[in-house]
Amino acid sequence: MIEAKNVHYSYPSKIEALRGISLTIRDGEFVAIMGQNGAGKSTFVKHFNGLLKPSRGTVKVDGVETGKSSVAALARNVGFVFQNPDHQLFSESVEEEIGFALKNFGFEAKVIEDRITWALDLLSLSQYRKTSPFLLSGGERKRVALASVLAWDPKTLVLDEPTIGQDYEQKEKLRQFIMQLQTQGKTVVVVTHDVEFVAECNPRVVLMKDGKIVADGQGQQILTDPAMLELASIVLPQIAQVFAKLSVLGLPKNIIDIQEAKTVLLRAKEKRGQ
Amino acid sequence: MALIEIKNLTYTYPGGSKPSIDDVSFKIEKGEFVLITGPSGCGKTTLCRCFNGLVPHFYQGEIKGEIEVAGINTLEHRTCELAKHVGLVFQNPENQLFALSIEKDVAFGLENVGLSREEMRKKVDWALHQTGIYDIRERSPHEISGGQQQRVAIASVLAMEPDIIVLDEPTSFLDSLSAEKIFEVIYRLNREQGITVVLVEHRLDLTAKYANHLIVMEQGTIRLEGEPRDVLCNQETRLIGVGIPKATLLYEMLKKEDFSLGNKPPLDSEELADQILEALK
Numbered sequence: 001m002i003e004a005k006n007v008h009y010s011y012p013s014k015i016e017a018l019r020g021i022s023l024t025i026r027d028g029e030f031v032a033i034m035g036q037n038g039a040g041k042s043t044f045v046k047h048f049n050g051l052l053k054p055s056r057g058t059v060k061v062d063g064v065e066t067g068k069s070s071v072a073a074l075a076r077n078v079g080f081v082f083q084n085p086d087h088q089l090f091s092e093s094v095e096e097e098i099g100f101a102l103k104n105f106g107f108e109a110k111v112i113e114d115r116i117t118w119a120l121d122l123l124s125l126s127q128y129r130k131t132s133p134f135l136l137s138g139g140e141r142k143r144v145a146l147a148s149v150l151a152w153d154p155k156t157l158v159l160d161e162p163t164i165g166q167d168y169e170q171k172e173k174l175r176q177f178i179m180q181l182q183t184q185g186k187t188v189v190v191v192t193h194d195v196e197f198v199a200e201c202n203p204r205v206v207l208m209k210d211g212k213i214v215a216d217g218q219g220q221q222i223l224t225d226p227a228m229l230e231l232a233s234i235v236l237p238q239i240a241q242v243f244a245k246l247s248v249l250g251l252p253k254n255i256i257d258i259q260e261a262k263t264v265l266l267r268a269k270e271k272r273g274q
Numbered sequence: 275m276a277l278i279e280i281k282n283l284t285y286t287y288p289g290g291s292k293p294s295i296d297d298v299s300f301k302i303e304k305g306e307f308v309l310i311t312g313p314s315g316c317g318k319t320t321l322c323r324c325f326n327g328l329v330p331h332f333y334q335g336e337i338k339g340e341i342e343v344a345g346i347n348t349l350e351h352r353t354c355e356l357a358k359h360v361g362l363v364f365q366n367p368e369n370q371l372f373a374l375s376i377e378k379d380v381a382f383g384l385e386n387v388g389l390s391r392e393e394m395r396k397k398v399d400w401a402l403h404q405t406g407i408y409d410i411r412e413r414s415p416h417e418i419s420g421g422q423q424q425r426v427a428i429a430s431v432l433a434m435e436p437d438i439i440v441l442d443e444p445t446s447f448l449d450s451l452s453a454e455k456i457f458e459v460i461y462r463l464n465r466e467q468g469i470t471v472v473l474v475e476h477r478l479d480l481t482a483k484y485a486n487h488l489i490v491m492e493q494g495t496i497r498l499e500g501e502p503r504d505v506l507c508n509q510e511t512r513l514i515g516v517g518i519p520k521a522t523l524l525y526e527m528l529k530k531e532d533f534s535l536g537n538k539p540p541l542d543s544e545e546l547a548d549q550i551l552e553a554l555k
Binding site (some may be wrong): 035036037038057084125135136137138139140161164165166167168169170171174177194195196230231232234235237238239240242248249261262265266267268269272 | 287289290312313314315319365366419420421440443445447448449450451453454462476478480516517518519520521523524526527531533542543544546549550551553554
């Protein structure tokens with residue numbers, strides 16, 4: 001469980017990036033943190049593994065106060081994948097990159113080998129096992145960074161903009177994988193601008209603006225509220241846009257799922273026909 | 275003659291085991307808005323690097339075939355000669371901004387061309403106005419938002435008055451509202467200034483409506499090419515794993531259920547909503 005209480009954070013430049021954030025994320029939850037560039041989303045999640053410590057307030061992960069614990073001690077439980085993969089990749093081959101943390105955590109050679117194979121397969125990277133990460137495309141490097149964290153199987157996973165540069169198929173795989181993690185009771189926190197991705201996952205959505213939380217609720221509610229989204233500089237998902245424009249028909253507006261959209265429209269058509 | 279003409283292009287990076295671009299041929303006409311999409315690693319970025327000669331002059335490697343951009347053979351001419359014709363905007367603007375003020379960043383390319391002060395001033399101001407950042411021109415590019423930074427990057431290439439602007443996922447680091455505003459800026463430059471646009475994107479939900487030429491790549495080859503509405507409704511596009519706009523998908527799903535919509539597949543929510551309203555009138 002992650003518990004943030006009245007968290008404030010100021011960068012050394014005195015810019016106050018977080019201005020009193022309180023949020024509880026329970027085990028097994030899937031949370032998307034959304035909001036404008038500069039809203040403080042990345043700053044906030046960096047508190048979960050102690051990369052940043054609150055200037056005021058507390059962050060507790062499973063009861064341990066991150067301000068009083070080291071990143072090394074927290075990392076085993078909270079895996080963090082950065083926005084820009086080049087900030088975390090450094091090895092000569094994809095295989096070494098993924099094995100690095102596993103070695104540091106003291107896993108046995110056989111286990112390391114198995115975990116590397118598993119992670120490569122999961123993220124469609126097997127063919128690049130011996131390749132240098134720096135020869136790969138932007139989207140592929142992003143997946144290597146993700147694989148290297150997934151490999152050690154942390155209890156909580158924090159993904160900062162995981163869908164950047166990913167094609168539709170990779171996003172779909174990521175979505176299915178996150179769903180699978182949830183059934184194992186893992187906690188997943190995603191920082192993202194990708195409103196279509198969030199619409200497809202329908203997780204709990206936390207909206208941030210100017211270092212504060214302005215909304216917290218189920219994706220289907222938040223992503224179909226035009227006033228709220230505008231505040232956070234987010235465009236409605238395309239299906240919600242369609243229903244916003246169909247208001248004269250008296251149809252429900254809180255629809256983000258394409259199958260549900262189809263059902264509702266077919267029913268409306270039937271009614272007209274009668 | 276086409277503005278960009280590529281014939282049987284095959285390119286392999288140094289140390290690469292197979293070609294990143296494999297026997298590709300296509301033409302881009304002046305004034306087109308071209309969208310290039312395809313699975314990650316399919317060769318989109320590499321293709322962009324060919325347009326201004328970064329491939330092969332900077333990246334080296336092995337190249338075969340012909341590329342002509344604005345009448346210039348890029349294999350025989352250097353990137354700096356092509357810079358007047360082709361402007362490249364990258365995914366992350368931080369990688370291309372460096373000056374102390376926005377207007378200095380925008381002026382940098384022109385300083386290297388050797389223009390008079392007045393001429394330069396005029397072009398820089400024009401580019402700043404076109405991208406909506408004139409009022410913040412004296413600020414540092416490092417203290418503005420990501421959306422503004424990407425506008426600075428676009429203004430910097432625009433100041434050179436290129437024939438073609440090539441943008442490689444220019445908004446992937448931006449929130450969706452900032453992204454939409456950037457696409458509007460690009461679209462306006464295409465329509466009003468007649469600048470040819472080549473945009474690499476995965477997010478067709480946001481961009482398909484602007485394009486009149488869609489190219490789908492897979493494993494270094496061009497799999498489909500044509501009018502966006504035709505390409506997006508082609509089953510093969512879906513099999514390649516391209517993210518079809520939800521409005522287009524919903525249109526097809528409804529059509530299958532005998533929902534009488536028009537014959538023009540929609541590219542955005544507005545077009546679909548209009549067709550639904552018409553059907554349920």
